[in-house]
Amino acid sequence: GCASLTEIVIPDGVTKIYSGAFYKCTSLTEITIPDSVTNIRVGAFCGCTSLKKIVIPDGITSIEGSVFYGCTSLTEITIPDSVTSIWSSAFRGCSSLTEITIPDRVTSIGDSAFYSCTSLTEITIPDSVTSIAGGAFDSCTGLTAIAIPKSVTSIGDSAFYRCTSLTEITIPDSVTSMGDYVFDGCTGLTKVTMPDSITSIGDYAFCDCTGLTKI
Numbered sequence: 001g002c003a004s005l006t007e008i009v010i011p012d013g014v015t016k017i018y019s020g021a022f023y024k025c026t027s028l029t030e031i032t033i034p035d036s037v038t039n040i041r042v043g044a045f046c047g048c049t050s051l052k053k054i055v056i057p058d059g060i061t062s063i064e065g066s067v068f069y070g071c072t073s074l075t076e077i078t079i080p081d082s083v084t085s086i087w088s089s090a091f092r093g094c095s096s097l098t099e100i101t102i103p104d105r106v107t108s109i110g111d112s113a114f115y116s117c118t119s120l121t122e123i124t125i126p127d128s129v130t131s132i133a134g135g136a137f138d139s140c141t142g143l144t145a146i147a148i149p150k151s152v153t154s155i156g157d158s159a160f161y162r163c164t165s166l167t168e169i170t171i172p173d174s175v176t177s178m179g180d181y182v183f184d185g186c187t188g189l190t191k192v193t194m195p196d197s198i199t200s201i202g203d204y205a206f207c208d209c210t211g212l213t214k215i
Contacts, residue, residue, distance in 0.1 A: 012036050017044045063090045086113050109136045127151045132159050150174045173197045
């Protein structure tokens, strides 16, 4: 809640940034995190609405829950190859984020991880990812293309809910189940290709997909 803080340099030697450390520092535009930091806890930068750019140091293994939740000015972020998981709501509401690269070691994308990242137009999910949790890309209204790799076995509830710019999607034959509301409200979706491996399709999976002509 240090609303007037605009810039901070964290010195070498610091190894951990605890939960909510910079919560709602609404004027913070720049921060330097040293390579000595190996852990950034839940909600550390939540609500830093002026933060535009951040480099996460090598050694961080997980982007924890709500770390950048509501960082509405964040346009650029570098995730190091050391990261293996992206937790729930990690980038939720980062409405200015236009591009993000998910490293090849990430195995899971948590609930609502990119919820309402409305400026994201394209994202590549690496082959290391095995699960896309519920609401992972919910309300990413600018998302026009996404490739689901063959490593993914399940797609959670509302994973692509209200992705209104998504026009076509192919689900790989590694996927066996899709949750409820997966493509609910994807009004721009015209074609879906699903494999024989699918054994269950959740409630309202294609509800309000008014442009869908082929499945």
